[in-house]
Amino acid sequence: MISVRSLVKEYRVPVRPPGVAAALRALVHREHRVVKAVAGVDFDLRAGERVGFLGPNGAGKTTTLKCLAGLLTPTSGEVRVDGHEPARRDDGFLRAITLVAGQKQQLLWDLAPVETFALNRAIYDVPLDEYRRTLDELVALLDLAPVLDKPVRQLSLGERMKCELAAALLHRPRVLFLDEPTVGLDVLMQAAVRRFVKAYNERHGATVILTSHAMDDVTALCPRILVINHGRIVYDGSREALVARVRPGRRVTLRLSSPATDDALAALDQTGAKVTARSDHELVLQVPQRSLADAVSLALARCAIDDLTVEEPPLDEVLAELFAQPGADA
Amino acid sequence: MSEAAARLPWGSKALALLRVGLSSAVAYRGEFFVWILTTNMPLVMLALWTRVAADGPVGRFGARDFAAYFLGALLVRFLTGSWVVWEMNFAIRDGSLRTRLLRPLHPFLHYAADNLAQIPLRLVVAAPIALALGLVAGPSRLTHDPVQWALLPVTLAGAWALVYCAMLAVATLAFFAESALSVWELWMALGYVLSGYLVPIELLPAGMRAVAAWLPWRYTLALPLDTLLGHVDRAATLRGLAAQLAWTATFLIAARALWTRGLKRYESFGG
Incomplete structure (x- = not known):
């Protein structure tokens, strides 16, 4: 389902020393340095797997996830997701995936969540009967009925995250990229989100790749773990084997x-x-x-x-x- | 959803996009009406030029001709304006473009739907201006040619498309530089003179008139305005439409090329 070979992503970062003279020099000659955020990553994921993608801040998790979601073009290497090359962002790829980030939103801020759902139905070409069926299922699983018609700005963080998940899954994606999906949520809401993601994975056979600093998310959801540090995979295997290796x-x-x-x-x-x-x-x-x-x-x-x-x-x-x-x- | 699933008909898809876009526009109506209030330059010019013409006509323009011209300019501006250069520039720079990049609808089309969904609100504002124009101009200062009346909406749609595509081309510069909006400010500064926004183009010196004919700005404002006021004949309107189309295509091609190159180096920070 997902295959990553020798993935490298470098950023060109402008270097601008302080001072007026440096600012004037930068007008005619801008200096850059290259930062290697991902330094040669390889892994494969099977359809239906739930994988935790872990690492400290700046390790390259989110950059890798963005390469997989087609938001970034790799500097080199090969990435395939559900048979597509993500950087090309073709229609078939975009219909097959979704990306949910805990600190970003796609919901229309001043409108009720149902308006975003209707927008996504149109954009993803979801037939009306299928839309109603899926929405009913998501409303039941996530207990959304009380918030469907409230403006998003009036929802709590937890309610918004549940609506984000519903908006992201209306087109029944086969691959879920979840970037810190429970950040800022209380423990009850975190547990609800985890239950939902697991139920969606089991019901639809979707592949889930999760980055999170909340280890409870990873423990509850991910039998397999990829650990990245300084842009390289330093561990790929089961959670139990990782624990046994590092701290037997x-x-x-x-x-x-x-x-x-x-x-x-x-x-x-x-x-x-x-x-x-x-x-x-x-x-x-x-x-x-x-x-x-x-x-x-x-x-x-x-x-x-x-x-x-x-x-x-x-x-x-x-x-x-x-x-x-x-x-x-x- | 399976990849082979049937696509919605384009009509029903467009209607859904426009309906949600209109809901958003209504939600942000406060912002919209503030923009309307800030678009007052034609009224300032109207006051200035009618005062100048009080002592005698300037070219073919008497005081009422100037009033009709600048009310018409305000009308065209309200109907053909767009905000996409600010919206897309901001989205590229703060990373929120991410949401649109993840959806299987090209952001150029998505932003266009958002823009077009504002038409009902724009018509609400345009209606009293059109009424004032009718009262001030009277039948003698508007075109009498039914073919020109039929071409007027085409010139307005073309003016919107030209402004929109020029904005896309400038906004996509935000992938490469921090100063895309400065480029747009330059565009607007030149457009004030070369589109007929501050002064009718026929009152410009001959050299500037000739230059204006080869540049895009006059086709964003003067073309529909001259068609409405009967200042040009059918042949000139048709030539103007061809130039308008050529400039629109040029900016769209440039925007597409910049978009493709820009996405390859996009770093999606913050998004």
Whole structure:
């Protein structure tokens, strides 16, 4: 469905030193420097996959996404999406995709969302009966009925985002590019958006590529992760394998009725468990997978425990560790 | 939606675009009427030239001829004006062009639909001016030729298309330079003189009249205005229409070429 080969995108950025003399020089000779935002990216996505595209700010995520959506022309390399070359922006391509960005909107600001929906129906040539069917489905899934006729400017951020999703999906695109779709939303609305995206993917077999700094989005939606840093893919695989590679083991959190003794901590240390946070009422341990059973048994025997949880380390911590590793940009 | 899905008929698609465009225009009617109030130069010229003509006609223009001319200029300006140069320049620079680039409708057509959807509002403003023109000019100062009356809407549509395509060509410069709007200001400054906006072209010195005939501006205003007021015969109107079409095609070709090249280097910052 999506194939990217040796994708490079460079920007020419004007260099303008401060001062009047430099400004005058720039009138006759403007200097530029080349910034390589994407430095040779390769990956393939199958139809119906949900993939998280992660990386720190400035890593090249959004630039890659814009190349895939046909908004940017690659400097070199080859990109194919649903059989089309995105930079050509032919009709068939534009009808097959949609791009939803959490901080941008396509809704007409002073009109009700139904006006944008009607506009998109006309532009995407959606027959009236199909439009009504799809709209009914989207209204039900996203609970849009109360906001359809209100001017967009009067909607809350969450209501607007749900309407953005509906406007973006009325033509039933086969490829969804989602750029920070839950930014600024409260937790309930974030969960609603995630549920909706997953339901749309499962119902219509659409391919979803998601960039987000909200790791809950990625954890809930994306079995596969692509990590980009300094314009290069540094990881491509399952979320579980990433966690196992970067921070093998489990995070064990103990809620204590009394503080852990130094003896107990020393015994836990013998099993390979490392204390990552400690207070009188809580102890957080990073435990290697192979000694998990020993460490948990020891903790239950030597500490006064009210509650105990065992979980994967949070994805954001795993990513932070990955980016901090030497050679993470290669 | 499958790629093979049937397309909507162009008529129903255009109607839907115009209907939503009109809803937007009505929502922004405040802005629209402020623009109307700022388009007052012909009224200033009307006051100035009728005062000049009070002591005797200037060429063929007496005081009432000037009044008819500048009311006509205001009418043509309201009916053929466009904002696309500001809208597209802003959209390119702040990245909001993204929304239009993602839709399977060329932004040139989308902006045109937005513009044409304003026609009902423009007619509301134009109607009292047309009435005033009728009262001031009387039948003797308007063309008596039914063929010229039939050609008038064609010259008006052509004037709109010429202004629109010239604006597209200038707006697409925003892909390459930060000063596209300065180019448009230059266009307007030249157009004030060479379109007949400040002074009827036939009152310009002979050399300037000859230059004006070869440049695009007179076909944005003087052509429909002279047709309306009977200042030119059918043959001149038809020649004017041909020149209008040629300039429109020239600007459209330039705009297309700039658009294609511009998109390749577009960085879509902020969008």
